[in-house]
Amino acid sequence: MSECFKLGVIGAGGHGKVVADTAERAGWSEVVFFDPRFGPIQQTHAHWQLLGLPEEAHAHDCDGYFVAIGNSQARQQWGEWLLGRGLPLVTLIDPDSSVSQYAMLESGVLVVAGAVINADTHIAKGVIVNTRAAIDHDCRIGAYSHVCPGTALAGSVTVGKHSWLGIGCQVRQGASIGSNVTVGAGATVVSDIQDGLTVVGTPARSQ
Ligand SMILES: CC(C)(COP(=O)(O)OP(=O)(O)OC[C@H]1O[C@@H](n2cnc3c(N)ncnc32)[C@H](O)[C@@H]1OP(=O)(O)O)[C@@H](O)C(=O)NCCC(=O)NCCS
CATH class of the missing domain: 3.40.50.20 (Rossmann fold)
Incomplete structure (x- = not known):
């Protein structure tokens, strides 16, 4: 900077x-x-x-x-x-986060302390990667989404625009989460989630 x-x-x-x-x-x-x-x-x-x-x-x-x-x-x-x-x-990146040199972050992104973003992940504009969120390799996070504190996304997860991944949720590798989705606190996403849905629980199901 x-x-x-x-x-x-x-x-x-x-x-x-x-x-x-x-x-x-x-x-x-x-x-x-x-x-x-x-x-x-x-x-x-x-x-x-x-x-x-x-x-x-x-x-x-x-x-x-x-x-x-x-x-x-x-x-x-x-x-x-x-x-x-x-x-x-x-874009603001806390010095105590870990962002791969092979990750791509657009403008207006916030990466808070303890977050990890691994190789070949793309974070679109205005995304919040909150405290201790972990986003593994090859993920794509759509514009203005919020990856809340303590979440864990395995590799190759796709998230659309304006989605909210609640505190402590986990997402299985390769899962595709649509736009305007809310994933409840502590949920475990093991399959694809369509646009606009709110899901909770383990496995995560529509509310
Ligand atoms: C999923 C969520 C958005 C639902 O909010 P809501 O629409 O206001 O839902 P309510 O609190 O009225 O709860 C509705 C029902 O869903 C259940 N529920 C709510 N959130 C749940 C969750 N995360 N996991 C499991 N069940 C949940 C409630 O127990 C309630 O069940 P009941 O009808 O049997 O009593 C919200 O509870 C949530 O998890 N938000 C994430 C918060 C967060 O991550 N904050 C971090 C900010 S940085």
Whole structure:
């Protein structure tokens, strides 16, 4: 990473704290927030400055920008808003994660501490690879999906766009999970999951 001084983060919630912390650990020297909660009585978010509304982010001359919003539609909307203004949407990788040099990560991706991404895996834009998630070789994770803490994906798993793989779930090698899918906490996916479904349990079944 070069010239990483001031990072502007859209979204001052709990997930934003993880993003700010990850950014600092990755070498950004200053993190500032933009959020609708900005106003005369709220100008900080925990340990960081809250500088303005999201739509004011471009006026603050940051070296990079990131969207820290859990809702995947909003994450996409603000990511596209930044890119549409020619602003640099960065990817943040915690130094205590392990990302293969043969993995491909698009812009706006977050990789939190303890995560592992193995060779020839492709992570599309705006994906969250959360704390201690493990994504093995040759996987494809679609844009704006969220791989929650402690999940384990075996090799060659495919996940569509805007899907949410709940905390601690496990996915068998080669399984194909569609778009807009929710996999419940602790589920074990052993077969393909169609678009739009919510599945829970072991083996994971539609709710
Ligand atoms: C699957 C999930 C989305 C369902 O949420 P919901 O629609 O609000 O469902 P409810 O809590 O109303 O539960 C409905 C039923 O499903 C069961 N259920 C819910 N989640 C379940 C899960 N993960 N595994 C097994 N059963 C589950 C409930 O016990 C309940 O059963 P009942 O009708 O017999 O009482 C949610 O429970 C879940 O697992 N979310 C993942 C959370 C997560 O990973 N957070 C990490 C954030 S970083």
